[in-house]
Amino acid sequence: QDAPIVIGYQLPLTGNTAQYGQDFKSAAEIALEKFNASGALPVPVEIIYEDSRSDAKEGVTIARKFVDNDDIVAVLGDFTSTVSMAAAQVYKKAGVVQLSQTASHPDFAKISEWQFRNITTQDQEGAVNAEWMHEKGIEKVAVIAEQTDWGQSVVKGFTTPFKDMGGEVVFEEFFNRGLADFRSIITKIDETNPDAVYTGFFYEDGAQFLKQMEQLGVDIPVYSTSAAYNDKLIELSGEAADGLFLTATFLPTREDAGVQEFVEEWKSLHDGAAPGQFPAQAYDAVNIMLEAVVRAYPDVTRESMREAVAATTDFPGVTGNTSFDENGEPLKELTKATVENGEFVEVK
Amino acid sequence: MTALLELDGLTRHFGGLTAVDEVTTHVGQGELVGLIGPNGAGKTTLFNLISGFTRPSSGAVRFKGEEITGLPPHQVAHRGMSRTFQNLRVFPNMTVFDNISVGALGALGVGAFQSVIGGRKRSHEISERSWEMLERVGLNEQANDLAANLSYGKRKYLEIARALAMEPDLLILDEPAAGMNHSETAELSQFITELNSEGLTIMLVEHDMSLVMGICERVVVLASGRKIADDTPVEVRQNQAVLDAYLGGDDE
């Protein structure tokens, strides 16, 4: 029996963002189990998970630890761009391929040839949303996003194409993630009388925002990104979520064998709840990595893994097809969705 | 005799209460002056006014001919005045020696820079002076004990030693003999006279008449914030106003 091929996965398993990391781990386990059972390779693949707590200090330390472990041929993670980027310095120096399922910092993939990500860029999502609103005749938009690197790119990714189409951005602001009370901002947005609000938030902040919109009786259509795509958004905000528009790369309801297989497996592990955008993102990242392992086999080294990951084209994941451009950025297809009667439905 | 300290119409109100009321007096170079008066007469407040802990409502304080009214305590201290407190204030979690060294430091300058590079001469000077004071008050055996573990009386001496380490020109003592028995008080009287005979000007508040009447050259008496007498001990002892307000009947 040959020794297993080992991949490192750094992710927040404790701390404030643990819910995301725990979901990633769960998705990765599903993917890995399926892969090892499929017999695609004569040797098993193993993933080592390390908890970074979304803390840069720990992130770099883990990176070193992974780099030191000669068995590890490639790395997945981290969750936040901040930690991913700090760790990236280590992987860059040591020459280990790093694929993050979520790091959305504009410079992340540019750090070196070793960095990849499979999350859509906001240039892509913003453009689709802008187009969508434009088609509906929306002219004045208020834009609001969390104050993170990702939020910054949400705003930029949307406003540039939207203005190019002749739209007007009447309000542009950021908020600190985890802000409990959006009422002041909502009142302020209402004051500018926009036709729609474009938002960059995760589902938790999203639920707060939508609930408080309703509470204040502010009735403006809300558009958002795939980051808000999670059943928990609806669970937390109830009827307030109805009428939310968003783009997504992953719809658990999509009639696709791969998607359904993942969704079923996930539901059986999570009391019947459907997976959101992020776990799907992680599921794909792991599968992309596994596919790369297959491609590189039997010569699985750090170098060959980088080539194999870079060679990913039209990988058919649950979040759509993924290819990497020369910078390690993914190119994806986006679907439009909305919330109707407490459910996400695709907009055709 | 030139006046080292001059108080001119010093007044302090607290709300409706006038704690110190138009007090004018002086302390000459090398003098040993006592300040007495009933409880709440304003003695401590007067000391606080002189040493900068309380701002006067009106009036002026002059020290060595210079007006120091309203200066903050550390600046007053720098000009050569040091004091002790009525309700004992030592640095409880520091050793006896370190307590005293703070006094020396205040006078010689704190010196962040010297403590890192060089500064040997200065630190030598500080430790010399601190040891000298320790020995003077006989605390050298307890030099390394925490001040908090000293008994009340020893802390009194520690406080005095710390004030002396500043090598002041004027020493202000607020009830130095409180909590001491007769023989200890006698010892203290001796110590204070000795200091005074070395040329140190001293002003003290005390309720122990054996001390005040025994060693002071002049006694100022306050009652309800006003100065009611300012004279030699012998005269003050016979002053009817003082007898009524303070001593009451025969004194022991």
Added chain:
Amino acid sequence: MLDPYYLQQLTIGLSLGMIYALMAIGFTLIFGVLNVVNFAHGEIYTIGAFAGLLMIATFGPPLLAVLLVVMAVGALAGFGLERLAFKPFRRFSDEASMKSRAMREATLMSSLAMSIVARESLELIFGSQFQSVDLSYLINKQIQLGPVTIVNGDLIIFAVALVMFLGLQWLLKYSTIGLSIRAVSNNPLGARYCGINTDRTIILTFVIGSVMGALAGILVGLYYGAIYPSMGFTPGIKAFVAMVMGGLSSIPGAVISAMILGITESMATSVVSSVWADMVAYAFLLITLVFFPQGLFGARRERV
């Protein structure tokens, strides 16, 4: 006549301030007694919210019953916290220790340690995400008051805060227990000489303060529909700031400061970007301290 926009922002600020005040009241009570920052108060608040959540999820009783259970849990948590994180440090009563900042900072750290343990445990058990609450329990039903919109939760929180505030004021000013609490806070050694059972007084203070903290937790949790393990962090900081701004041991001071903070935040949001709202609030705090170095209602420093 005020622009309805500003009126609405002011209302939001008031409601925000009320929420901070709700938490600050219990916090100030505990601080007042022990002169230590209780870093675990935020966790008491969280525990209260989670206790309520569990009640709702398993039994679905009327809101009042939920609140009563939460108060009981808060009392228990406060008792436990005192025994674990504070009591052990009271075995040192020699003068050096009593005056030593080290001792005070030791309890500051022991409460921090307890708060870490509590938060991490909650995270381990429930996960760090927002918990789903039965939406019918949320106290965010809209109420229109002329040009401004509020929710029923605002009224409930106002009522609870008012009752807590008046109750505590009465307790501290007129009851024997209140006098003992203040006496212990002022001079624990002196209190023992006066025959006050300091141990019991301290426990009682913790219990009362924690009941209030837990109650604040569930109310705010239901107000926002956001219950999660680190929910106590931000309100904890705000309560701390409000307490100090008010002058440490003054409960009216803390309440007024909490209101000021809330209003400053919402007003700032209407002028500058919301990311800077806290900046304005902190700047306001600093300015207050420059002019009132002992807080708005703080006791002056003792005379020398």
Added chain:
Amino acid sequence: MSKQLLTKVGMVVLLFVVVPAVLMAFDRGYFYQIATIAAVFVLLAASLHLVTGVAGLLHLGHAAFYGIGAYVAALLGSELEIGFTLGLPAAGLAAAFVAFLVALPTMRLISIYFAVATLAIGQMLYLIFLNWVSVTKGPNGVLLFSGIDFFGFDIESEIGIYYVVTAIMALSVVVLYRLTNSYYGNALRSLREDDQCAAAMGINVTVLKMQAFVISAFFAGLAGALWAYTTGYISPNDFNFSQSILVLAMVVVGGLGSLPGAVIGALLLILLPEVLRDVGDTRNIFVGLVMFGAILFLPKGLFGEVSALRFARRILGSGWSGSADNREVGWE
């Protein structure tokens, strides 16, 4: 005297010979990384020790000054290509300068009022790191591609970085040690004990507090620069309130008022989570418990000024049987 010298030599040998030798033997970048981060936090804790441990001022915003240093070093490096040799002192000075500015209105404050003022200052600086996007790049953080250039030498290797960071840390700690174990330290301690009384001794309380605050910020700034250069990427969250509390915890757990205590505290709180990594998701609970235990059993810290030894002697002396009557001073 000779014993002191021995300790000194011992420390140097430990830091620059033994630790690297051990690291070399394992040849693990991981250990270097931990050692380097530990060194940064030792410096950070030592700098806070000056203000909180010695001068007794509860400082709840120390991470912000650490952040200023990191930002200055990183921005100088990435934007102006000013390297480590100049960036390091610039980082320290910038932090000190900002500390000086904010100290002007706040140094009059005492006790918890001071603490809350520093909390506000820390939060304000954090908000600036996060939201002043045009200068700090806001949430995007700053990428610093250049390595350490130390007076013309380019230092790339792990061991090289370890040496540079440790050398700077050691030097700074020596300076801080001399500051606190001197008469200057006594002056600071007198502030902690009784500031009014210190004023009566001719000590300018406000200025002294300010000095301590500024000096401490200077070293925190150095630590920040070291952090920026060891990770190559910094972002606002590295300098938030939790980090301030972490550093404070280091100073207190190790023993308030003692520099070795602060050093040990920093090592403990950096190494412990790493050592406990195999425990799994519960590891932070253990960190909390260890912290609690350390405070409970050594209430004046591992190396507290008001010494742990005295405490130990007391326990042993009176036989800590746990019953109330055996405790000489009980609150029961």
Added chain:
Amino acid sequence: MSNLLEVRNLSLKIGVQEILHDVSVSVPRGGIVAVLGANGVGKTSLMRCISGIYHATGGSILVDGEDITKLKSHEIAERGVLQAPEGRQIFSNMTVLENLVIGGGPLGKQELDHVLSLFPRLEERLKQQAGSMSGGEQQMLCIGRALMRKPKVLLLDEPSLGLAPKLVRFICDLVERIRSEGYSVLLVEQNVKAALRIAGRASVIEGGRIVIEGEADDLARDPRVTDAYLGGHVH
């Protein structure tokens, strides 16, 4: 059972330091007993043991025949043993009135009037913050507070400290009056002359041990006492 307070063979160790050895003192009902000694000999420590602030490492303390050695300080206070301690320990940021009310515990108005009639200065200052009072005023407050509970045994640790001569005399009279009302007083005093005048019996402590013990009048004539504490001359 004539001794209201009885301290038997008390010893106290703090760390390695032996502060009290084998100290025995007894206060008869309606008697005044003085404890004398130089600074730092352990007088205050003895008082603290009686009030339950320190826990003795050996020996026992009885009040009215009941062993209180192991009781907590508030239980001791409930048994009528109250102290005006060294350092005063007043509640400095509460008002004078509040200080007295706390001292009164379950007792109320009547005692308050009694105490205020003893110290008119306090009556003038009922609303003043205790910490802002003068040293002597605080001392009055401290004694007044102890009296608020109608103590069976009153422990006074240097009550004359910081008081003007007129008031010292007043305190002496007060102590005698309290005794005449049937209370017992244990008095630590540096003003040896005054103490011996009012006390029935007295003990002298040196280095944590009782070295002389006897009738106050005898002690006042004992050269060991007069030399050491009265500056050699007898009154």
